[in-house]
Amino acid sequence: MSNRPVITLTTDFGNNDHFVGTLKGVILEIVPEAQIVDICHSVQAFDVLDGALTISQAYSYFPTRTVHLVVVDPGVGTARRPILASSDKYHFIAPDNGVLSLVYAREERMHVRHITSEHYFLQPVSNTFHARDIFAPVAAYLAKEVDTLKFGDEVQEYVRFSAPKPKAVDANRLRGVVLKVDRFGNLITNITPQDAPALFAAGAKGFKIVLGSHEITEMHSVYAEGAPGEVFGILGSMGFLEIAANRGAAVQLTGAGKGTDVTVVLGEAAAAGKGA
Amino acid sequence: MSNRPVITLTTDFGNNDHFVGTLKGVILEIVPEAQIVDICHSVQAFDVLDGALTISQAYSYFPTRTVHLVVVDPGVGTARRPILASSDKYHFIAPDNGVLSLVYAREERMHVRHITSEHYFLQPVSNTFHARDIFAPVAAYLAKEVDTLKFGDEVQEYVRFSAPKPKAVDANRLRGVVLKVDRFGNLITNITPQDAPALFAAGAKGFKIVLGSHEITEMHSVYAEGAPGEVFGILGSMGFLEIAANRGAAVQLTGAGKGTDVTVVLGEAAAAGKGA
Amino acid sequence: MSNRPVITLTTDFGNNDHFVGTLKGVILEIVPEAQIVDICHSVQAFDVLDGALTISQAYSYFPTRTVHLVVVDPGVGTARRPILASSDKYHFIAPDNGVLSLVYAREERMHVRHITSEHYFLQPVSNTFHARDIFAPVAAYLAKEVDTLKFGDEVQEYVRFSAPKPKAVDANRLRGVVLKVDRFGNLITNITPQDAPALFAAGAKGFKIVLGSHEITEMHSVYAEGAPGEVFGILGSMGFLEIAANRGAAVQLTGAGKGTDVTVVLGEAAAAGKGA
Numbered sequence: 001m002s003n004r005p006v007i008t009l010t011t012d013f014g015n016n017d018h019f020v021g022t023l024k025g026v027i028l029e030i031v032p033e034a035q036i037v038d039i040c041h042s043v044q045a046f047d048v049l050d051g052a053l054t055i056s057q058a059y060s061y062f063p064t065r066t067v068h069l070v071v072v073d074p075g076v077g078t079a080r081r082p083i084l085a086s087s088d089k090y091h092f093i094a095p096d097n098g099v100l101s102l103v104y105a106r107e108e109r110m111h112v113r114h115i116t117s118e119h120y121f122l123q124p125v126s127n128t129f130h131a132r133d134i135f136a137p138v139a140a141y142l143a144k145e146v147d148t149l150k151f152g153d154e155v156q157e158y159v160r161f162s163a164p165k166p167k168a169v170d171a172n173r174l175r176g177v178v179l180k181v182d183r184f185g186n187l188i189t190n191i192t193p194q195d196a197p198a199l200f201a202a203g204a205k206g207f208k209i210v211l212g213s214h215e216i217t218e219m220h221s222v223y224a225e226g227a228p229g230e231v232f233g234i235l236g237s238m239g240f241l242e243i244a245a246n247r248g249a250a251v252q253l254t255g256a257g258k259g260t261d262v263t264v265v266l267g268e269a270a271a272a273g274k275g276a
Numbered sequence: 277m278s279n280r281p282v283i284t285l286t287t288d289f290g291n292n293d294h295f296v297g298t299l300k301g302v303i304l305e306i307v308p309e310a311q312i313v314d315i316c317h318s319v320q321a322f323d324v325l326d327g328a329l330t331i332s333q334a335y336s337y338f339p340t341r342t343v344h345l346v347v348v349d350p351g352v353g354t355a356r357r358p359i360l361a362s363s364d365k366y367h368f369i370a371p372d373n374g375v376l377s378l379v380y381a382r383e384e385r386m387h388v389r390h391i392t393s394e395h396y397f398l399q400p401v402s403n404t405f406h407a408r409d410i411f412a413p414v415a416a417y418l419a420k421e422v423d424t425l426k427f428g429d430e431v432q433e434y435v436r437f438s439a440p441k442p443k444a445v446d447a448n449r450l451r452g453v454v455l456k457v458d459r460f461g462n463l464i465t466n467i468t469p470q471d472a473p474a475l476f477a478a479g480a481k482g483f484k485i486v487l488g489s490h491e492i493t494e495m496h497s498v499y500a501e502g503a504p505g506e507v508f509g510i511l512g513s514m515g516f517l518e519i520a521a522n523r524g525a526a527v528q529l530t531g532a533g534k535g536t537d538v539t540v541v542l543g544e545a546a547a548a549g550k551g552a
Numbered sequence: 553m554s555n556r557p558v559i560t561l562t563t564d565f566g567n568n569d570h571f572v573g574t575l576k577g578v579i580l581e582i583v584p585e586a587q588i589v590d591i592c593h594s595v596q597a598f599d600v601l602d603g604a605l606t607i608s609q610a611y612s613y614f615p616t617r618t619v620h621l622v623v624v625d626p627g628v629g630t631a632r633r634p635i636l637a638s639s640d641k642y643h644f645i646a647p648d649n650g651v652l653s654l655v656y657a658r659e660e661r662m663h664v665r666h667i668t669s670e671h672y673f674l675q676p677v678s679n680t681f682h683a684r685d686i687f688a689p690v691a692a693y694l695a696k697e698v699d700t701l702k703f704g705d706e707v708q709e710y711v712r713f714s715a716p717k718p719k720a721v722d723a724n725r726l727r728g729v730v731l732k733v734d735r736f737g738n739l740i741t742n743i744t745p746q747d748a749p750a751l752f753a754a755g756a757k758g759f760k761i762v763l764g765s766h767e768i769t770e771m772h773s774v775y776a777e778g779a780p781g782e783v784f785g786i787l788g789s790m791g792f793l794e795i796a797a798n799r800g801a802a803v804q805l806t807g808a809g810k811g812t813d814v815t816v817v818l819g820e821a822a823a824a825g826k827g828a
Contacts, residue, residue, distance in 0.1 A: 014459035021315030025337030039573030058570040061577030077498035129513035183566035222629035237681030290735035297591030301613030353774035405789035
């Protein structure tokens with residue numbers, strides 16, 4: 001076994017400033033043997049749901065005992081609490097604003113503590129950069145195996161929201177939404193195989209996916225099956241329906257984007273040629 | 277204690293090319309146990325002052341004996357010298373073009389050496405990529421605890437500039453400048469609490485901050501206190517007056533940017549409604 | 553010696569999603585002592601040649617036994633094979649689509665294996681993210697010193713292409729192309745000193761470099777020799793002719809870009825004032 005504790009960073013700080021480097025300095029000063037891993041610093045600024053999606057996609061691939069720092073924190077300096085949420089496998093440190101909601105939805109038996117242990121903080125604590133002054137040092141002490149009890153009392157109430165779920169419009173129509181657009185211009189929706197099994201069945205036919213003025217009538221299992229310029233559906237690696245194009249950007253080909261409605265139409269309603 | 281020496285990287289190389297990866301290869305070839313940390317590679321291209329600001333904000337959070345590599349080097353290949361600047365706590369390796377100026381201003385007893393030890397360089401030394409051929413290998417050997425004496429003679433003269441300081445226009449007016457715009461669109465000025473104590477006092481009133489055609493009359497202590505669309509002043513984590521907006525980008529709301537004049541008007545002059 | 557095996561990552565995944573962080577989690581779960589180094593994640597999306605250029609520029613600076621993961625993979629999920637290519641010094645893991653072509657061109661005695669060892673893969677293997685499910689775990693097991701024999705059989709046929717080479721148009725004209733534009737706006741061509749020795753000779757005169765409607769008549773050995781606004785040629789650190797500007801972006805000054813033809817005209821043809 002390695003004696004190098006892993007600390008991951010997920011933030012909306014971008015890579016254009018000293019912010020992320022500063023966090024790493026704070027951590028290494030306390031726990032020089034840490035292995036610090038960037039998950040992503042390009043969470044949309046102030047967008048707690050985007051942060052929740054990002055950490056929920058990556059955290060479970062890391063080794064047991066990894067400390068995940070997640071900072072999307074528009075309320076920095078207000079009464080919103082810093083929290084430490086621990087499952088059997090991982091620790092999460094974040095502001096209590098819902099950014100861990102999708103982790104709560106997947107991990108059983110989470111214990112959530114309100115971090116109040118000021119002696120672990122960087123003093124003086126600023127009003128504008130708690131990632132540096134509170135979250136990073138707490139992550140570092142956790143990685144040093146300071147007991148979770150030492151950081152504050154357990155709380156039963158904490159902020160969590162549900163990710164937007166697709167809704168049945170009628171017996172044959174399911175309406176979801178584009179959650180995010182990835183680097184390749186794929187549109188990641190919130191529709192899973194559980195929501196629309198018929199759509200994801202091998203050789204699915206007689207469906208359409210309506211996205212703004214676009215009607216998509218092909219599902220592929222592999223990006224490279226798409227014809228040039230074709231927009232199609234695919235089960236993406238995040239576990240959701242993606243609207244994609246082969247070697248192209250569906251975001252440009254469709255004009256859709258984050259927040260665009262996506263309607264899956266099945267059965268006769270699809271054949272009827274009526275819109276969403 | 278960890279036996280993993282820390283080397284940080286601050287450059288204007290961006291993240292779109294092989295440049296930064298190459299530096300890391302050069303370092304690990306010499307000192308495989310190094311912990312390499314990116315502070316920032318998005319310093320504005322060729323902008324020595326921006327590089328000086330970036331390293332000055334982050335370096336002091338790192339462990340003692342950290343080696344900080346700082347390369348913003350428009351004069352690469354010319355007679356400008358490579359230097360090694362050492363304080364009691366840190367080493368800095370950089371071109372001698374002023375990029376360490378704000379470090380010199382904060383660290384006492386700096387010893388600056390002209391790096392001439394060609395046997396530590398990657399041969400042949402190119403004219404266009406000294407970060408790879410000179411700075412990275414020297415950082416690696418320093419991290420291996422090669423004595424600073426071995427890299428070249430100490431020099432007394434080296435390039436340093438003063439960061440732009442705010443100036444009193446009259447008894448009630450202080451004129452500063454926007455030093456940079458951060459990821460969130462906050463405008464970081466060069467005005468500190470020492471420059472304008474009355475502005476930063478709790479419950480400050482009777483002031484205005486003039487920024488182009490904008491007049492700002494609120495100071496907040498926390499970003500989230502701002503009303504939607506409101507532009508306000510705040511003491512930021514860099515220690516300067518920031519012009520900010522709550523969950524918004526002051527840079528867009530004001531049309532100001534790096535280099536824009538910022539005038540703080542106090543007392544009766546502010547109430548008089550006259551501009552900056 | 554360090555016991556921390558180095559794994560490098562070169563992809564077109566960008567830094568805006570959870571993709572790269574997820575790879576790192578997968579690797580650390582298997583080999584927690586790994587030193588993971590990002591070479592570049594901004595390879596142009598789907599652009600195998602750009603990926604080939606990027607890894608070819610950086611790989612040789614890394615320590616012996618480094619495992620280089622290179623994923624630019626528009627054919628993910630199709631029959632294109634995952635391969636492991638090993639030279640005396642390095643391992644490379646990539647899709648068999650030519651992204652290692654420029655490595656093959658430089659490294660002697662490469663042994664290429666078709667990776668078929670499914671028991672090392674993350675199960676279930678998706679159709680859309682083999683970097684996570686196949687390439688990263690294989691890289692991790694290689695870093696743990698699992699024998700290359702274990703990953704699959706050696707193959708003699710694998711995809712390789714030649715990088716575009718400059719061509720002689722006539723006795724005095726050599727036509728090349730812009731391979732890429734770097735962070736500083738330098739235009740990196742495919743023309744080397746071997747292709748046009750007279751151009752790179754000290755004090756070269758009587759030549760011109762034609763780039764669209766621009767004629768360049770100066771070669772400098774150092775960026776800072778350029779006059780303000782001047783566009784000139786220089787031998788860049790990648791070993792190619794670059795079209796550059798001092799503290800400026802040749803890409804903007806010339807309007808040229810990736811794929812633009814570049815013609816070097818030598819001798820009397822240059823003096824004749826005729827175009828390319």
